Amino acid sequence: MERDSFVVAVVGATGAVGREMLKTLKARNFPACEIIPLASSRSAGTKVPYGDDELVVRELGEHSFEGVDIALFSAGGSVSEEYAPIAARSGCVVVDNSSAWRMDEETPLVVPEVNPHDLDWHKGIIANPNCSTIQMVVVLKPIHDAATIRRVVVSTYQAVSGAGQKAMDELTDQVKKMYNFDMESIDPKYFQYRIAFNCLPHIDRFLENDYTKEEMKMVHETRKILGDDSIGVSPTAVRVPVYIGHSESVNIETVDKLSARDCRALLSQAPGITVQDNPEENIYPMAIEAVDEDATFVGRIRDDETIANGLNMWIVADNLRKGAALNAVQIAETLVERELVRVP
Numbered sequence: 001m002e003r004d005s006f007v008v009a010v011v012g013a014t015g016a017v018g019r020e021m022l023k024t025l026k027a028r029n030f031p032a033c034e035i036i037p038l039a040s041s042r043s044a045g046t047k048v049p050y051g052d053d054e055l056v057v058r059e060l061g062e063h064s065f066e067g068v069d070i071a072l073f074s075a076g077g078s079v080s081e082e083y084a085p086i087a088a089r090s091g092c093v094v095v096d097n098s099s100a101w102r103m104d105e106e107t108p109l110v111v112p113e114v115n116p117h118d119l120d121w122h123k124g125i126i127a128n129p130n131c132s133t134i135q136m137v138v139v140l141k142p143i144h145d146a147a148t149i150r151r152v153v154v155s156t157y158q159a160v161s162g163a164g165q166k167a168m169d170e171l172t173d174q175v176k177k178m179y180n181f182d183m184e185s186i187d188p189k190y191f192q193y194r195i196a197f198n199c200l201p202h203i204d205r206f207l208e209n210d211y212t213k214e215e216m217k218m219v220h221e222t223r224k225i226l227g228d229d230s231i232g233v234s235p236t237a238v239r240v241p242v243y244i245g246h247s248e249s250v251n252i253e254t255v256d257k258l259s260a261r262d263c264r265a266l267l268s269q270a271p272g273i274t275v276q277d278n279p280e281e282n283i284y285p286m287a288i289e290a291v292d293e294d295a296t297f298v299g300r301i302r303d304d305e306t307i308a309n310g311l312n313m314w315i316v317a318d319n320l321r322k323g324a325a326l327n328a329v330q331i332a333e334t335l336v337e338r339e340l341v342r343v344p
């Protein structure tokens with residue numbers, strides 16, 4: 001029988017993404033009969049906003065998922081590794097925002113505009129992709145369907161909120177100190193170097209091939225979501241002193257010709273995308289305008305004049321929203337629509 005109301009847990013409810021998840025569930029009227037915010041013992045008993053109400057945070061534990069239908073996790077990889085299987089064993093479907101399960105073969109990695117069909121084979125855990133990957137694949141999907149993507153070269157300009165609340169506080173603190181010419185007391189803790197008025201070509205740790213883990217996530221996750229291991233992805237991930245909103249400069253080489261003009265028309269019809277592209281009027285996407293928006297914005301669409309079948313573009317989205325909380329809630333909504341809120 002089709003269900004019409006669900007018990008939903010949010011793990012990491014006091015964090016930057018967890019709070020955005022609660023906001024998104026409420027704003028989109030998710031069919032929840034109960035919302036259970038979970039976090040560490042540090043914040044058990046504190047309150048988090050849910051619309052006009054406040055909910056009391058409970059401590060995450062082995063029994064937290066009894067009677068819960070859907071759990072949205074955003075409390076870091078180690079919490080997901082330990083608790084997502086516990087939740088799934090108690091019959092709760094997990095949508096996990098960490099990287100813990102993304103490349104697991106038994107776990108679908110889903111962006112609802114791109115590969116909703118992959119939800120059909122879930123076994124209790126569904127992974128939410130990396131924020132930079134999500135906004136890129138929303139745009140790559142229609143282009144891949146129309147002209148077959150051979151290769152993507154991407155540079156990211158990623159906001160500090162992607163690294164959590166402490167990273168946002170560090171930027172604020174450093175900007176204040178610089179404003180007061182108090183440079184000497186700047187003591188980077190979260191980031192290795194000063195992030196205020198600087199760009200750091202270093203997100204997550206370096207791997208043996210000298211790419212960062214963040215960059216390799218974009219390579220592997222893009223192929224898994226688009227279901228095509230032949231796509232080449234060549235990324236450089238950069239942290240910039242922006243609070244919210246990731247931007248990406250993306251160069252795409254396709255097998256078949258797709259002109260910038262046709263690409264603009266194609267993307268303006270595609271789900272989840274808003275095209276903002278009018279050079280004559282100085283219109284293009286910007287992080288400051290993407291904040292609190294659901295859409296993935298694309299502009300600066302140009303033919304790459306150095307190769308036969310190439311395009312350049314600029315893609316921007318709210319990393320906490322489409323890059324995390326919104327995508328997770330859209331996955332939950334799609335599970336409900338497809339009657340998949342059960343662990344096989």
Ligand code: A2P
Binds near residue numbers: 017
């Ligand atoms: P808490 O507030 O109790 O520390 P952010 O990424 O913005 O820093 O948020 C991390 C989220 O993950 C917070 O809600 C945090 O809760 C939660 N969290 C971190 N470690 C644990 C843990 N061991 N068990 C449960 N929740 C955790």
